[in-house]
Amino acid sequence: MTIKEAIQKLEHFCAYQERCHAEVTSKLYDLKMTTEEMDQIIVHLIQENFLNETRFACSFARGKHRIKHWGKIRITNELKFRQISNANITLALKEISAEEYQNTFDELSERCWHSISEKNTLKKRKKFCDYLLRRGYESNLVYDKLKDFEQNL
Incomplete structure (x- = not known):
């Protein structure tokens, strides 16, 4: 594959969806490009604002x-x-506002708590906490929300 063909293919690849340098580099390896060609293509993509x-x-x-x-x-x-x-x-x-973050967390935790049909409260608490922690929410938020739900029982 020539450099021009690779550039055209990667411009389309980057235009379709935002890409990081690692994804582009991986794609270039798949296309069996040399390191010098890769550098040249990546520089072109950055200069033309396809890669940011x-x-x-x-x-x-x-x-x-x-x-x-x-x-x-x-x-x-x-x-x-x-x-x-x-x-x-x-x-x-910083793209995620504190208010939006809190609202999403509240909705998700509410939905999760009511969807767990576990009778054993310890197991229900564990499932609830595990789910939200796996989703990447901070432990203090999760445990505070758990306390709120248990006070309302």
């Missing part, structure tokens, strides 16, 4: 929170896994 880590991180954080209802811890871990810098992760997390 900050934009990717912000888009990723907004999407995962609004669509999948992930908490900040899970979003941070996923961005770190994609080799996004701490500065970009901080910017991305």
Whole structure:
């Protein structure tokens, strides 16, 4: 594959959805490009604004929170896994307002608590906490919400 063909393919790849450098590099390896060609293509994608880590991180954080209802811890871990810098992760997390974050957490926890049909209260508490912690919400939020539900019993 020539560099022009690879650039065209990767421009389409990046235009379809926001991508991080790691995804683009992986795609270039799949296309069997040399390291020099990879560098040249990545520089072109950055200059033409097809590839932007900050934009990717912000888009990723907004999407995962609004669509999948992930908490900040899970979003941070996923961005770190994609080799996004701490500065970009901080910017991305600012995309989620405190009010929106709290509302999403409240709705999700309410839905979760009422959907668990476990009779044993200890097991129900564990399932509730495990679910929200797996979603990436902070433990203090989860345990405070659990106390609220138990007071209302």
